[in-house]
Amino acid sequence: MSDQFTIETPEQLTELLQTAAAQQTPVYPVGGATSLDFGLPAKQPGWNVDLTGLNRVIDYPAADMTITVQAGMRIKDLQQTLAANQQQLPLDVPQADRATVGGVLATNFSGHRRFGYGTARDYVIGIRAIDGRGEAFAGGGRVVKNVAGYDFCKLLIGSLGTLGIITEVTFKLRPLPNHTEALIVAPQNLAQLDELLERLGQSVAQPIAVEWLVGPQWQSLA
Structure with missing residues (x-):
């Protein structure tokens, strides 16, 4: 107590x-x-x-x-x-x-x-x-x-x-940013995910959050 x-x-x-x-x-x-x-x-x-x-x-x-x-x-x-x-x-x-x-x-x-x-x-x-x-x-x-x-x-x-x-x-x-966008991508395997993240890191875009959803998390979003 x-x-x-x-x-x-x-x-x-x-x-x-x-x-x-x-x-x-x-x-x-x-x-x-x-x-x-x-x-x-x-x-x-x-x-x-x-x-x-x-x-x-x-x-x-x-x-x-x-x-x-x-x-x-x-x-x-x-x-x-x-x-x-x-x-x-x-x-x-x-x-x-x-x-x-x-x-x-x-x-x-x-x-x-x-x-x-x-x-x-x-x-x-x-x-x-x-x-x-x-x-x-x-x-x-x-x-x-x-x-x-x-x-x-x-x-x-x-x-x-x-x-x-x-x-x-x-x-x-x-x-505060003037504008933000959310993007949902569905890679077919981990190799595609790795490639996506590598390209994203080299692009002119400025990602502030990256979330990897699998199983029930992805299904609930879809």
């Missing part, structure tokens, strides 16, 4: 983590609760910390193609904010109305468009977090060309909150 806590400010999280450390109580950060099956199950009771209250936009200089948000912001809300300026964070996240920025980074989820756009790791240029002792630390910054400090950004992404709880993230952005 775990106690439940709701956090609305980084200061509240700092205080809670310091108290938990003093009591040697495990802390389990929770965002939208869409990927609780990631990683190993918790072995002992602790404190579940709801981070969805950390949901503010901190800084959005749209002309610079960057945005700084708190880690509890829902992915859907982030994408809607960016779309108003014809911009995007090119990640395909299931249940975007629930999933949070911090959760996506903690699990290193990217989605299908990583083929053309890269992974979540490629878009984080600054990060703030609080470790298990309740001490805040940061890496990167709010500008794309930044070499200050250790690259904590890459270290924290995919760590499932074990190295610290992410509180704030700065992303570099991409413009």
